[in-house]
Amino acid sequence: MTHTTSSSMVKLSQVHGMTPREVAAMKDCIELLNESVYNLKQSLEEMSRPGSKDSELVMSDIQTWVSSALTDEDTCTEGFKDDPKMKRVVRGKIVNVAHLTSNALALVNSYASLRG
Incomplete structure (x- = not known):
């Protein structure tokens, strides 16, 4: 979904x-959305490796990557602060991705806290 949103943003641009x-x-x-895609892919790859979720360091990395993806998505709209109409359009394009990323972060944090 993040990749599709990024493509949509290219068309909008x-x-x-x-x-x-x-x-x-x-x-x-x-660029920020592409970075989000990269961070989320990195997290998924790490989560799918056998035994990776047993390491505190790996879980910390995953939490950081997903959190960074969420921050990138939020930062995306800041460049449009002087144009409320365009900011709404851009925000409308990324709101679903931001919600899903936020949910993913909550799940990762919950999993990490269960282990810690």
Whole structure:
């Protein structure tokens, strides 16, 4: 879903009539979403490795990666603070991803606390 959202943001960035500042903010947002995709993939790969969830260090890394993905998604809209309309459009594109990432972080944190 994060990858699809990132693709959607690329298409949105190609809309004519965007100011240079909006284009720059959109590029930053796309970069942040790509970083989110990377962090979430890293987490999934680590979680699927046999025995990886038994290590406190690995769980800490996973928590950090998922938390970072959530932060990247939130930071994405900050570049549009001077354009409330565009900020709403961008936020609308990433809200589902942010909710799912937040839920994933809650699950990872819950799992880590059960072990600790």
